[in-house]
Amino acid sequence: MNIKVNDNFKNIKETYLFSEIASRVRAYKEAHPEADLIRLGIGDVTLPLAPVVVKAMQDASAEMGVKETFRGYPPESGYEFLKQAVSDRYSTFGVSLDLSEIFISDGAKSDIGNLVDILGENDIVIPDPVYPVYVDSNLMNGNRISIISGSKENGFLPMPDSITEKKSAVIYICSPNNPTGAAYNRDQLKEWVEYALETGSLIIYDSAYEAFVVDDLPHSIYEIEGAERCAIEVCSFSKFAGFTGVRCGWTIVPQALKAEDGTSLNKMWFRRQATKFNGVSYPVQRAAQAALSEEGMVQCMENIEYYRKNAALLADVFDSKGVFYTGGRNSPYIWLECPDNMGSWEFFDKLLNEAHIVGTPGEGFGEAGEGFFRITAFGTRESTEEACRRLAGIL
Ligand code: MLT
Numbered sequence: 375m376n377i378k379v380n381d382n383f384k385n386i387k388e389t390y391l392f393s394e395i396a397s398r399v400r401a402y403k404e405a406h407p408e409a410d411l412i413r414l415g416i417g418d419v420t421l422p423l424a425p426v427v428v429k430a431m432q433d434a435s436a437e438m439g440v441k442e443t444f445r446g447y448p449p450e451s452g453y454e455f456l457k458q459a460v461s462d463r464y465s466t467f468g469v470s471l472d473l474s475e476i477f478i479s480d481g482a483k484s485d486i487g488n489l490v491d492i493l494g495e496n497d498i499v500i501p502d503p504v505y506p507v508y509v510d511s512n513l514m515n516g517n518r519i520s521i522i523s524g525s526k527e528n529g530f531l532p533m534p535d536s537i538t539e540k541k542s543a544v545i546y547i548c549s550p551n552n553p554t555g556a557a558y559n560r561d562q563l564k565e566w567v568e569y570a571l572e573t574g575s576l577i578i579y580d581s582a583y584e585a586f587v588v589d590d591l592p593h594s595i596y597e598i599e600g601a602e603r604c605a606i607e608v609c610s611f612s613k614f615a616g617f618t619g620v621r622c623g624w625t626i627v628p629q630a631l632k633a634e635d636g637t638s639l640n641k642m643w644f645r646r647q648a649t650k651f652n653g654v655s656y657p658v659q660r661a662a663q664a665a666l667s668e669e670g671m672v673q674c675m676e677n678i679e680y681y682r683k684n685a686a687l688l689a690d691v692f693d694s695k696g697v698f699y700t701g702g703r704n705s706p707y708i709w710l711e712c713p714d715n716m717g718s719w720e721f722f723d724k725l726l727n728e729a730h731i732v733g734t735p736g737e738g739f740g741e742a743g744e745g746f747f748r749i750t751a752f753g754t755r756e757s758t759e760e761a762c763r764r765l766a767g768i769l
Pocket of ligand 1: 415416417418483505552
């Protein structure tokens with residue numbers, strides 16, 4: 375062929391982090407078929423969907439089989455019934471949204487990856503360690519990235535003062551953070567919003583883990599005054615309602631967001647989605663609406679509570695062994711320091727070989743993650759308890 379490919383792909387790692395882990399685990403399992411592996415690597419949920427969600431999906435599927443209630447293509451940015459449910463959820467945080475600012479999608483990952491489509495040549499600021507999609511999607515687009523490092527010293531919550539050159543940029547923030555579980559408080563987030571407004575920056579705020587927040591911390595960046603003029607927020611039903619296999623999420627692009635030439639980012643995102651995305655299926659949108667209903671919230675929160683208990687069990691082991699960690703309280707992730715100055719892939723191998731536990735090496739989330747390791751609380755209670763026993767034995 376004489377076609378040219380996107381050379382920027384040469385700048386990303388050959389394999390996506392979780393594909394790399396899956397292939398290493400497959401190889402290990404082939405060599406050791408008897409190993410009883412406990413998978414606490416990728417943050418995938420294990421509890422089934424809430425009953426009210428299943429019922430809504432079944433009812434909606436039945437509607438699709440009847441001439442009078444059958445539906446074809448959904449509206450580009452989602453059915454109004456689901457947008458209204460999302461807007462109602464935001465009202466509980468004191469945030470008022472116009473339905474035109476809400477875009478329903480098949481999950482936060484796609485939206486985060488696709489948002490680069492509407493942005494031009496900008497400086498990009500990304501905290502490290504962080505969800506690899508931010509870095510990869512910007513590298514794929516040939517964007518310049520500056521890294522701001524999280525560390526034990528700053529509690530893995532870098533602040534604007536860690537940016538060397540104060541100028542406009544697209545800044546990614548994930549809070550509660552994946553992978554560290556650390557979460558910004560209101561004052562810290564206020565500092566970020568003020569910095570963005572002052573420099574004319576855009577914050578892309580990933581709130582996929584907000585349902586895990588128990589302390590008095592913001593669930594949404596729009597709880598901070600002025601954020602509607604500098605932030606896009608991306609969220610998901612994956613962790614909150616167990617939709618990792620169902621696929622549904624949303625992105626908020628406020629009407630007040632205007633680029634330097636006055637272009638509306640809301641209009642651009644609408645245009646991008648209308649061209650490249652054909653919406654989320656009707657049964658899934660009904661299921662998502664049910665998850666946000668009063669009954670749905672109670673049922674989904676029971677599941678979150680279950681994962682929280684898992685996190686507390688894991689945290690107890692690390693406490694008793696004097697291991698430094700962040701997260702595990704407002705987040706399903708525990709981010710621990712590898713023992714004995716081990717590298718994070720070295721600790722990955724040790725855990726796999728000696729305890730048959732799969733986790734995620736911190737280095738996979740960026741250089742600042744070297745020497746750290748992520749364990750998820752999304753396992754079953756039984757496997758988490760067994761993991762705790764094994765961890766206590768090798769730490
Ligand atoms: C993770 O383990 O970091 C997440 O499950 C990945 C994702 O949400 O795409």
